[in-house]
Structures are given as structure tokens and as C-alpha cells.
Amino acid sequence: xxxxxxxxxxxxxxxxxxxxxxxxxxxxxxxxxxxxxxxxxxxxxxxxxxxxxxxxxxxxxxxxxxxxxxxxxxxxxxxxxxxxxxxxxxxxxxxxxxxxxxxxxxxxxxxxxxxxxxxxxxxxxxxxxxxxxxxxxxxxxxxxxxxxxxxxxxxxxxxxxxxxxxxxx
Numbered sequence: 001x002x003x004x005x006x007x008x009x010x011x012x013x014x015x016x017x018x019x020x021x022x023x024x025x026x027x028x029x030x031x032x033x034x035x036x037x038x039x040x041x042x043x044x045x046x047x048x049x050x051x052x053x054x055x056x057x058x059x060x061x062x063x064x065x066x067x068x069x070x071x072x073x074x075x076x077x078x079x080x081x082x083x084x085x086x087x088x089x090x091x092x093x094x095x096x097x098x099x100x101x102x103x104x105x106x107x108x109x110x111x112x113x114x115x116x117x118x119x120x121x122x123x124x125x126x127x128x129x130x131x132x133x134x135x136x137x138x139x140x141x142x143x144x145x146x147x148x149x150x151x152x153x154x155x156x157x158x159x160x161x162x163x164x165x166x167x168x169x
Contacts, residue, residue: 011054015064016045023064030072040075044068077118081110116162127152128159 020041027037044067048054055063085107089097098106117125123145130136130144138152145152 008049008052008054012045012048015048015054015060019060019064020045022061023068026065027068027072031075036075040068040071043071047071077114078107078111081114082107085110112166113163116166120159120162123147123151124155124158127155131156 023044024034024037024041027040028034031037031040044064047067048063085103089103117128120128127141127145130141131138136144138149138156142149142152147155
């Protein structure tokens with residue numbers, strides 16, 4: 001291992017040994033589940049490893065809590081998406097049901113779309129959804145949002161670029 005990489009691993013090892021129990025307990029209190037807490041604690045340390053830098057010792061718990069909190073939000077959003085998808089599946093005939101593998105891929109895609117949409121400003125997101133989900137044309141969207149048609153065009157370009165950027169990454 002290269003020296004800086006070795007130092008990072010040592011820092012993370014110290015961070016883990018000093019704070020893992022606390023982090024898992026904090027998450028268990030927030031989530032009410034030891035299994036979810038263990039998963040998110042693990043993912044928190046993976047996130048730190050991926051970033052390539054450990055927090056300063058005096059900021060360790062705050063840093064861990066901030067990352068874990070973001071992961072909890074992601075978990076809750078994913079569960080909300082899964083529940084909505086399962087509810088939608090209940091209206092399908094048995095022959096049209098997707099396989100478990102297809103369901104997993106669809107939920108993953110829906111989660112990615114949700115992340116993209118959440119990153120957009122409200123009017124951009126609303127214009128995109130009105131166009132793609134409700135099938136409205138730009139004039140009708142402009143009327144509903146009380147903006148010009150050229151603004152709707154710009155909103156759509158921004159939303160589509162966000163989708164393409166995520167796909168390319």
C-alpha cells in the first residue's frame with residue numbers, strides 16, 4: 001500500500017474502533033432496527049473510505065452522524081418508493097407481474113429518477129412531471145406554472161440534461 005493510503009486506512013480503523021458502537025446505537029435508536037442500523041453503519045464507513053479522507057478526531061461523531069443521517073433519508077425514500085410500487089403492482093393481473101429481478105431493477109431505476117428529480121428546482125421538476133407523467137404540452141404547462149413557454153422549454157432542457165448526466169455517470 002502507498003503511504004497516504006496506509007495512513008487513511010489506519011485513521012479509519014481508529015475511527016471505526018472508537019465510534020462504531022456509538023454509531024450503531026445511535027442508528028438503532030433512530031431506526032428501531034438493529035439490522036438496518038448495522039447496514040447503515042457499515043455503509044457510513046464505506047462512504048468515508050470512498051471519499052478518501054477521514055474526519056478530524058474532534059469532528060468524528062458529527063461527521064459520522066451527518067453521513068448516516070443522509071443514508072437514513074435515502075433508506076426512507078427508497079422504502080417509500082418500494083411501497084408505492086408494490087401498491088401499483090396490486091392492480092396488475094397476475095400474468096403481468098414482473099419477476100423479482102425485474103422488480104429490483106425497476107425499483108432501482110425509480111430510486112435514481114427520484115434522486116434526479118429531488119435535485120431539481122421545484123418549477124423545473126414540476127414542468128418535467130407535467131410533461132412526462134401527465135402528458136401536457138408546453139403551453140398548458142406554462143399556463144399552469146404561470147410562466148412563459150420559453151421558460152418551460154428551459155426547464156425541460158435542464159431536467160433532461162440532469163437525466164442524461166446521471167445516465168452518463
